Amino acid sequence: xxxxxxxxxxxxxxxxxxxxxxxxxxxxxxxxxxxxxxxxxxxxxxxxxxxxxxxxxxxxxxxxxxxxxxxxxxxxxxxxxxxxxxxxxxxxxxxxxxxxxxxxxxxxxxxxxxxxxxxxxxxxxxxxxxxxxxxxxx
Amino acid sequence: xxxxxxxxxxxxxxxxxxxxxxxxxxxxxxxxxxxxxxxxxxxxxxxxxxxxxxxxxxxxxxxxxxxxxxxxxxxxxxxxxxxxxxxxxxxxxxxxxxxxxxxxxxxxxxxxxxxxxxxxxxxxxxxxxxxxxxxxxxxxxxxxxxxxxxxxxxxxxxxxxxxxxxxxxxxxxxxxxxxxxxxxxxxxxxxxxxxxxxxxxxxxxxxxxxxxxxxxxx
Numbered sequence: 001x002x003x004x005x006x007x008x009x010x011x012x013x014x015x016x017x018x019x020x021x022x023x024x025x026x027x028x029x030x031x032x033x034x035x036x037x038x039x040x041x042x043x044x045x046x047x048x049x050x051x052x053x054x055x056x057x058x059x060x061x062x063x064x065x066x067x068x069x070x071x072x073x074x075x076x077x078x079x080x081x082x083x084x085x086x087x088x089x090x091x092x093x094x095x096x097x098x099x100x101x102x103x104x105x106x107x108x109x110x111x112x113x114x115x116x117x118x119x120x121x122x123x124x125x126x127x128x129x130x131x132x133x134x135x136x137x138x
Numbered sequence: 139x140x141x142x143x144x145x146x147x148x149x150x151x152x153x154x155x156x157x158x159x160x161x162x163x164x165x166x167x168x169x170x171x172x173x174x175x176x177x178x179x180x181x182x183x184x185x186x187x188x189x190x191x192x193x194x195x196x197x198x199x200x201x202x203x204x205x206x207x208x209x210x211x212x213x214x215x216x217x218x219x220x221x222x223x224x225x226x227x228x229x230x231x232x233x234x235x236x237x238x239x240x241x242x243x244x245x246x247x248x249x250x251x252x253x254x255x256x257x258x259x260x261x262x263x264x265x266x267x268x269x270x271x272x273x274x275x276x277x278x279x280x281x282x283x284x285x286x287x288x289x290x291x292x293x294x295x296x297x298x299x300x301x302x303x304x305x306x307x308x309x310x311x312x313x314x315x316x317x318x319x320x321x322x323x324x325x326x327x328x329x330x331x332x333x334x335x336x337x338x339x340x341x342x343x344x345x346x347x348x349x350x351x352x353x354x355x356x
Contacts, residue, residue: 010162011254015261021151023269026142031285037349043145050149055328058157069333078315079337081307083344089304092319094169101266103278113305121313
């Protein structure tokens with residue numbers, strides 16, 4: 001069991017490294033993002049896919065547990081909504097933060113939208129969807 | 139585009155971050171999950187307080203079970219441990235789920251403390267700021283760059299509306315799907331979780347389709 005301080009330090013290091021890396025790859029640049037999604041430039045796609053390949057190999061070597069995960073009813077519709085929003089706004093939940101840090105002030109609106117969407121998901125799930133854990137922060 | 143890292147550097151960077159986090163915390167990280175917990179901080183703080191209380195009960199139950207096993211000379215059977223406030227174990231937990239080596243004893247560390255999730259979000263901002271400043275890309279601006287201008291809209295009002303709607307879709311969609319590009323994409327696919335592989339294929343495929351629409355049709 002890791003101490004609270006160690007987990008805090010790990011999250012600070014991870015956040016700093018993630019923001020630095022994602023920004024330098026170009027994920028905060030809408031032009032680069034659209035070029036990735038339309039396969040005009042494979043650089044960012046290879047960055048992401050290459051990272052996944054390295055992680056899969058490393059986790060296999062380190063014998064990190066393959067955790068189960070049920071494909072629940074919210075996965076596909078949620079992913080469709082997320083993919084649509086990502087292509088339109090250029091932001092997955094970390095990217096608008098990086099965009100603002102890079103000077104793109106309108107990305108603050110994206111952040112507001114993300115926070116509204118997250119709160120809306122919990123509300124809608126409690127009221128309408130009634131999905132179990134794995135969705136909407138449950 | 140000049141100034142950005144080559145693909146292999148980006149891949150190595152993202153992989154190192156994910157692997158390091160798994161090794162140092164026994165957990166996965168997920169930015170949408172961090173957002174979710176920080177935004178619902180009152181509920182999360184209450185759960186943490188309840189979990190701390192349950193931890194005392196668990197320690198007592200485990201001590202009793204160990205003492206019983208020692209006294210009767212039997213192996214430690216599964217004690218009747220009361221569940222924590224987070225309901226550990228969490229078989230269907232979202233992208234911030236704990237992970238341990240498969241050889242390690244099953245000791246669920248539970249979700250990362252709330253304050254660490256807030257620190258993660260703030261640190262992402264600082265990391266992005268350092269990158270923008272050191273690379274010379276930092277430039278305060280009131281638009282989203284030439285790509286957004288050409289492909290989506292040049293009208294400032296429409297831009298604000300679309301960014302808000304896109305943000306809502308991202309926030310709602312990631313939580314409904316139980317993760318985002320970091321939780322499902324890096325951590326989940328890295329662990330070959332079926333749910334993460336499906337989610338990543340769907341959100342990436344959808345983003346490709348919508349991007350082609352923006353590029354070629356709209």
